[in-house]
Amino acid sequence: MKARPVRVFLTLLPGFLVAFILSVLVPPWSTGTDWFINNFDWRPEWSLLVLIYWTIMLPDRVGVLSGWMVGLMEDLLHGSPLGRHALTYMLAAWFTVSFHQHLRSQALWQQTLSVLLLTGCSQLLLSSLSGRFLENLPATLTATLVSALLWPSVVLCLHGFRNRATH
Amino acid sequence: MLLLVSVLLLVLQHQTRWLDPVRGLLSLAAAPVYVLASLPAETVESLARYFTSRQELRSELNRLRARNLLLQAENLKLESLRLEVEALRSLHGSAELVSDRYLIADTVALDVGPARHELVVNKGGRDGVFRGQATLDAYGLMGQVTEVGPVFSRVMLVTDEQHSVPVQVQRNDLHLVAGGGEGGLLELPRVPNTADVRPGDLLVSSGLGGKFPPGYPVATVLDVHPDREAGFAHITAKPVAQLRQSKQVMLVFEDKRTQAQLGQVVGSRVLGDES
Numbered sequence A: 001m002k003a004r005p006v007r008v009f010l011t012l013l014p015g016f017l018v019a020f021i022l023s024v025l026v027p028p029w030s031t032g033t034d035w036f037i038n039n040f041d042w043r044p045e046w047s048l049l050v051l052i053y054w055t056i057m058l059p060d061r062v063g064v065l066s067g068w069m070v071g072l073m074e075d076l077l078h079g080s081p082l083g084r085h086a087l088t089y090m091l092a093a094w095f096t097v098s099f100h101q102h103l104r105s106q107a108l109w110q111q112t113l114s115v116l117l118l119t120g121c122s123q124l125l126l127s128s129l130s131g132r133f134l135e136n137l138p139a140t141l142t143a144t145l146v147s148a149l150l151w152p153s154v155v156l157c158l159h160g161f162r163n164r165a166t167h
Numbered sequence B: 001m002l003l004l005v006s007v008l009l010l011v012l013q014h015q016t017r018w019l020d021p022v023r024g025l026l027s028l029a030a031a032p033v034y035v036l037a038s039l040p041a042e043t044v045e046s047l048a049r050y051f052t053s054r055q056e057l058r059s060e061l062n063r064l065r066a067r068n069l070l071l072q073a074e075n076l077k078l079e080s081l082r083l084e085v086e087a088l089r090s091l092h093g094s095a096e097l098v099s100d101r102y103l104i105a106d107t108v109a110l111d112v113g114p115a116r117h118e119l120v121v122n123k124g125g126r127d128g129v130f131r132g133q134a135t136l137d138a139y140g141l142m143g144q145v146t147e148v149g150p151v152f153s154r155v156m157l158v159t160d161e162q163h164s165v166p167v168q169v170q171r172n173d174l175h176l177v178a179g180g181g182e183g184g185l186l187e188l189p190r191v192p193n194t195a196d197v198r199p200g201d202l203l204v205s206s207g208l209g210g211k212f213p214p215g216y217p218v219a220t221v222l223d224v225h226p227d228r229e230a231g232f233a234h235i236t237a238k239p240v241a242q243l244r245q246s247k248q249v250m251l252v253f254e255d256k257r258t259q260a261q262l263g264q265v266v267g268s269r270v271l272g273d274e275s
Helices: A005-024 A034-039 A046-057 A064-078 A084-098 A100-105 A108-129 A137-149 A151-166 B002-015 B020-051 B054-092 B259-274
Strands: B100-112 B117-121 B134-136 B141-148 B153-157 B164-169 B175-180 B186-192 B202-205 B217-226 B232-239 B248-254
Touching (some): A005 A064, A046 A084, A064 A084, A064 B002, A064 B020, A084 A108, A084 B002, A108 A151, B117 B141
Antiparallel strands (some): B100 B117, B164 B175, B217 B232
16 A cells, blocks of 8 residues: 655655755865965755655656756855756756666665766756856765765665655 | 746746745744754754853853953943944034844854855844944954845854945945955955055955945955056955854944934034034
8 A cells, every 4th residue: 555645745854854854954165275265166965866866756746846856955055146046956866867767776876976966967057047057076976976976875864764755 | 847837936936036935934944944953053062051160151151251241341441431422423414323133143154155145144124133233343344234134134154255344444444345256255356556455454344335334344455466567456355254153143223313313413413504
């Protein structure tokens, strides 16, 4: 029997909530030198990773609309104009839904590469929406890599919730 | 479709301020995240306090008391100086000096990266915070409030690329503008080569434009690099405020006299001259 929507929502909520909190916490690298901070972007897109995970696992429940809402929340949390992250996350969700079967059957390392592609495109879109397309290439690269490399840990953490969400 | 909505939202926000109230309302949804995010730090602090010995607390208390006493003494002198300056100023018909009120707030979140230098503090509209309000720490000017929610507000730091503050060189009252630049420093563009600015000079807020209250230290000049061809010098300065370390900040409320009152002061002086 499929899980009721309320139950699914409650199971997914902690993951997203933790992701939002993590994206807002005072970063540990903020005490680093200015060069370190201003030339590279070390902030992982936690919400995006959690979004991708649940879109792969539950493509019929989590998709474009959820992506849009999660993105909107990110806009609120980061002071960016409403719609910037919303648009980007929505597109990322759309890609993930379109290829969810393929993604689901991949091995973890292959998935990480796919996620790398997704985070890379998202970073490019985000930077172009803020008018800084390719302005800081090292920053875009680090942002993409940091997020993608965290994918395995996100998967590990959220796997435990998978059963509760699907039954 | 959602795509159109997003694009519409972005365009609207870029060109107009219509969506600001919507943003303010929605930021309420973000408040729980900030509350939860500040919990770990607060818990650690409370635990640390719990385990601090009475001896440590007592010595810190004594230290703070002594410091407070010194500050009060300096304040007394400041008060008499202020009265003296006000008397002198009224002789010239100048506006009265303003005294500022401060609201202390805690830093809840820090958003620093290549394109952003912002803080989130735990005071908002219901505490009287307003958009554009100057923010200080114990050492100097930090930035201004860019977004006000009911409970939390966003502060853009002086080092953010989009930020600029009118300053004066304390030594010679030269007026300049300091903007956020590379490497977490401030840049002062288009300063004539002949301007009298040297490394080590202190830059204070000049109050021009009415956005920032005057007199607060902003930065110290690091480097003056003259460009012979263009005739302009490129100056970099280091902010005095502990932008990324300060956990507590102060939001400034200026006590401004109204235009009418200012007019009255000048008017009465002119009349007095005629006698």
